[in-house]
Amino acid sequence: xxxxxxxxxxxxxxxxxxxxxRCHQTENHRYMYWYRQDPGHGLRLIHYSYGxxxxxxxxxxxxxxxxxxxxxxxxxxxxxxxxxxxxxxxCAIRESGVRDSPLHFGNGTRLTVT
Amino acid sequence: EDKVVxxxxxxVVHEGDTVTLNCSYEVTNFRSLLWYKQEKKAPTFxxxxxxxxxxxxxxxxxxxxxxxxxxxxxxxxxxxxxxxxIYLCAVEGISYSGGGADGLTFGKGxxxxxxP
Numbered sequence: 001x002x003x004x005x006x007x008x009x010x011x012x013x014x015x016x017x018x019x020x021x022r023c024h025q026t027e028n029h030r031y032m033y034w035y036r037q038d039p040g041h042g043l044r045l046i047h048y049s050y051g052x053x054x055x056x057x058x059x060x061x062x063x064x065x066x067x068x069x070x071x072x073x074x075x076x077x078x079x080x081x082x083x084x085x086x087x088x089x090x091c092a093i094r095e096s097g098v099r100d101s102p103l104h105f106g107n108g109t110r111l112t113v114t
Numbered sequence: 115e116d117k118v119v120x121x122x123x124x125x126v127v128h129e130g131d132t133v134t135l136n137c138s139y140e141v142t143n144f145r146s147l148l149w150y151k152q153e154k155k156a157p158t159f160x161x162x163x164x165x166x167x168x169x170x171x172x173x174x175x176x177x178x179x180x181x182x183x184x185x186x187x188x189x190x191x192x193x194x195x196x197x198x199x200i201y202l203c204a205v206e207g208i209s210y211s212g213g214g215a216d217g218l219t220f221g222k223g224x225x226x227x228x229x230p
Contacts, residue, residue, distance in 0.1 A: 033217050035220075042220045043202065102159045
């Protein structure tokens with residue numbers, strides 16, 4: 001499982017509340033990513049990080065923010081959750097120092113916004 | 115903007131059949147094309163194809179990359195019920211910003227069902 005832990009595994013929250021999802025890795029990889037997966041859309045990149053405090057936006061970043069204060073943790077925050085953010089969220093890492101290495105994914109967080 | 119189109123979106127075959135899944139793409143400064151298998155949880159990595167590696171094979175699965183025509187295929191021979199899954203194709207372009215690894219652009223996937 002590439003040493004990736006996502007928490008929580010499931011969450012139900014109400015519209016308008018803030019929500020934070022956590023991705024934790026144990027192998028000090030430099031690159032970390034947040035994707036969401038929705039029927040009919042596949043996996044879409046939200047934000048990514050290329051080091052501590054180094055982050056950038058992906059394709060669908062509106063309504064989301066991220067933070068990476070330690071190498072091992074990458075947090076995704078929904079500032080004010082909306083029903084359109086109901087989705088499965090996957091964190092991924094890329095092995096450092098390996099040329100052309102693939103992304104490896106965590107087991108996902110299923111978020112329902114009511 | 116990078117783009118990946120997979121076909122078919124769904125496919126039902128019988129155990130023992132051979133299947134071919136298609137992936138066409140558009141990407142700026144091609145770096146790699148990847149195939150993943152997704153069952154109930156996380157996508158799991160199958161193959162990475164690059165300019166220096168346009169054919170890959172592992173057991174009953176194989177993949178080729180055509181950089182001229184901008185497509186890839188994933189072949190599965192002698193299919194088994196355990197091959198039932200969503201197969202995802204993704205591409206990555208060479209990035210000169212963001213630390214040099216912007217992430218993958220995925221297609222919508224092919225949902226493959228193998229009937230006994």
